[in-house]
Amino acid sequence: MRAQRVWKVNGAANIGHLQSRLDDLNNRLSQLENQQPESRKVEELRSSALSLSREIDDIRCAEATAALSELLRK
Numbered sequence: 001m002r003a004q005r006v007w008k009v010n011g012a013a014n015i016g017h018l019q020s021r022l023d024d025l026n027n028r029l030s031q032l033e034n035q036q037p038e039s040r041k042v043e044e045l046r047s048s049a050l051s052l053s054r055e056i057d058d059i060r061c062a063e064a065t066a067a068l069s070e071l072l073r074k
C-alpha cells in the first residue's frame with residue numbers, strides 16, 4: 001500500500017496561498033517559454049507547477065472527504 005500524505009486542513013487561506021504561488025510559477029513559466037523555449041529551466045518550472053497543483057488538489061480532496069465524513073456522521 002502506498003503511503004499517503006496527511007494534510008492538516010487549514011481552509012481557504014492555505015489553498016489561496018498555494019494558488020498564488022502557482023499563479024506566480026505559471027507567469028514565470030510563460031515568460032521563460034517566450035524567451036527561451038528550449039531552456040532546462042522551463043522543464044523545472046513545469047515540474048514545480050505540476051507538483052504544486054497536485055498539492056492543491058490533495059488539500060481540496062482532503063477537505064471534501066472531511067465534509068462528506070461529517071455529513072455521513074449526522
